[in-house]
Amino acid sequence: MAREMIRHGGRSARIQNEVHAATRALLEVTDRSELTVPMIAERAGVPPSTIYRRWGDLSQLLADVAVERLRPIADPDDTGATMGDLEAFVVQYAEEMSSAVGRRLLRDVLADAENETSATKCCRFTYDHLEVIAGRAVARGEPGIDIGLVIDRVIAPIVYHILFRDRDVEPDYCRQLLATVEVGGLRTAA
Amino acid sequence: MAREMIRHGGRSARIQNEVHAATRALLEVTDRSELTVPMIAERAGVPPSTIYRRWGDLSQLLADVAVERLRPIADPDDTGATMGDLEAFVVQYAEEMSSAVGRRLLRDVLADAENETSATKCCRFTYDHLEVIAGRAVARGEPGIDIGLVIDRVIAPIVYHILFRDRDVEPDYCRQLLATVEVGGLRTAA
DNA sequence: ACGCTAACGCAAATAATTTGCACTTAGGCA
DNA sequence: TGCCTAAGTGCAAATTATTTGCGTTAGCGT
Numbered sequence: 366m367a368r369e370m371i372r373h374g375g376r377s378a379r380i381q382n383e384v385h386a387a388t389r390a391l392l393e394v395t396d397r398s399e400l401t402v403p404m405i406a407e408r409a410g411v412p413p414s415t416i417y418r419r420w421g422d423l424s425q426l427l428a429d430v431a432v433e434r435l436r437p438i439a440d441p442d443d444t445g446a447t448m449g450d451l452e453a454f455v456v457q458y459a460e461e462m463s464s465a466v467g468r469r470l471l472r473d474v475l476a477d478a479e480n481e482t483s484a485t486k487c488c489r490f491t492y493d494h495l496e497v498i499a500g501r502a503v504a505r506g507e508p509g510i511d512i513g514l515v516i517d518r519v520i521a522p523i524v525y526h527i528l529f530r531d532r533d534v535e536p537d538y539c540r541q542l543l544a545t546v547e548v549g550g551l552r553t554a555a
Numbered sequence: 556m557a558r559e560m561i562r563h564g565g566r567s568a569r570i571q572n573e574v575h576a577a578t579r580a581l582l583e584v585t586d587r588s589e590l591t592v593p594m595i596a597e598r599a600g601v602p603p604s605t606i607y608r609r610w611g612d613l614s615q616l617l618a619d620v621a622v623e624r625l626r627p628i629a630d631p632d633d634t635g636a637t638m639g640d641l642e643a644f645v646v647q648y649a650e651e652m653s654s655a656v657g658r659r660l661l662r663d664v665l666a667d668a669e670n671e672t673s674a675t676k677c678c679r680f681t682y683d684h685l686e687v688i689a690g691r692a693v694a695r696g697e698p699g700i701d702i703g704l705v706i707d708r709v710i711a712p713i714v715y716h717i718l719f720r721d722r723d724v725e726p727d728y729c730r731q732l733l734a735t736v737e738v739g740g741l742r743t744a745a
Numbered sequence: 746a747c748g749c750t751a752a753c754g755c756a757a758a759t760a761a762t763t764t765g766c767a768c769t770t771a772g773g774c775a
Numbered sequence: 776t777g778c779c780t781a782a783g784t785g786c787a788a789a790t791t792a793t794t795t796g797c798g799t800t801a802g803c804g805t
Contacts, residue, residue, distance in 0.1 A: 371782080372782060372783065376783075376784075377782080377783060377784085380783085380784080411784085411785085412784080412785055412786070412787095414784085414785075414786080414787095415783085415784060415785075418783080418784080419783080419784095
């Protein structure tokens, strides 16, 4: 039987939690550039070799931790109206991602050269959130939103400016971006 | 005299060139994840300590090399018309950046946690290119282009999709993005 | 040409990463 | 339920990468 056999429970899971927790805790007080695997291992109470075997190297571990932190814990706020939902989501997204912590998470996710699935997962989170908002719109009988258009017009510029630090992404700017998908009643993508 | 005293010529410059060349050469045949500083040092004919002292670590060296490779060697093509210039530039930009090499360069630039100037420099290149095109437009008496708008509407989505790998950025898609800044004769940003 | 010192090369010391082997244990199966 | 098997772990030795002190080389300003 060629079954996959990947362990999820018990010790394995406990170790994953402890390593993740140790990483998060150390990132609070340590610069990313002086964070090391042995440091995390000691704090988590495991030997370094366990971390190397399981995650490969520091950047992959950081990417894994970052993805977990970026994973949404709840659906976007329901404001009762599609544009309200969008605005609430986008403004909060920009605020979180442009913070020092958020920026680091974004970079950790992108830095991980192997396992490009980190980046894919992370952008999936955004897509899923927008899909929930789109679903609500339909349920309410409002015109649906074009998710691809929102990503291109709103999310992408925000992420670009955060990554390249060439301008702030304050709420007003986010609303300006959003306004461009609103014209003509959330029209379909070009 | 509190002059800075940074050396640019002679040996120092030669070493920088050799290390850069060695890095580029090794990246052709080696996966980024198995590239090491001692490897580059040997190929460049310098001791590893020289690299560590000068660049700090591998990711900073890779970022430095990436910035140099992204630095434009010439002004964007002059097609005789503003939209033609823009289209030529954007399509080529997307093609270069979405290749395996381009994607790696982009990530190397962003990965470097210290010295965030790498990212800034790199996005400056794009801005400068657009400024040249904008300057030509004015010189021809055509309406000027809003560089911020082009970045938000065209460059940012392209970069986003390349980094997160959630869709291809083929020429047609680039032209669609460009079309949204063309409506109303290159109108001023929102 | 001369002096000053940034940048270098070397090698020893330190730290990180890899690896073989024995052991533990999650999860499937009887 | 209680075996069985291999995924996952811990340990420690071997390897490899990184840091650092110190003497030397060579830009650059005078």
